[in-house]
Amino acid sequence: MLVTTKWQGKRSFQSVGPSGFSISMDATPAYGGDGEGATPMELLLAGLAGCIGIDITMILNNFLHTVEHLEIDAEGSRREAAPKGFNAIELTVRVDGTIPDYRVWNAIELGSKKYCSVSDSLNAGITYRLILNGIEVPNPKALPQ
Secondary structure (H helix, E strand, O other): OOOEEEEEEOOEEEEEOOOOOEEEEOOOHHHOOOOOOEOHHHHHHHHHHHHHHHHHHHHOHHHHHHEEEEEEEEEEEEOOOOOOOEEEEEEEEEEEEOOOHHHHHHHHHHHHHHHOHHHHHOOOOOOOOEEEOOEEEOOOOOOOO
């Protein structure tokens, strides 16, 4: 999957992926942005909540007629020092309806441990490539192969 993210000026970026939907991101004024889009950290939490939500509804598909409301809060605690990544994330799943709690817990567990690609990706290794003025530039700190 390829998502292309383009700078829009200052701290603003626009991302488009295979779905064709555009996502606006911006930093808050405290970080030199105008606050004209979601922050990347908000999007990370939203992606996690959306992923587990999709998994829960797929797992509970035969019981969705008994679900009246499903809402997920994703609350992340961030480190104090840079990089200020999340050191803990808590998801609160709110469900209203006539569905047994064990079915919802089963769906949450299956989603988080077996199906949610976003939570699995939070442990992924990240590599970087630099293309400067159309030419790929090797990382001078990379180990020789």
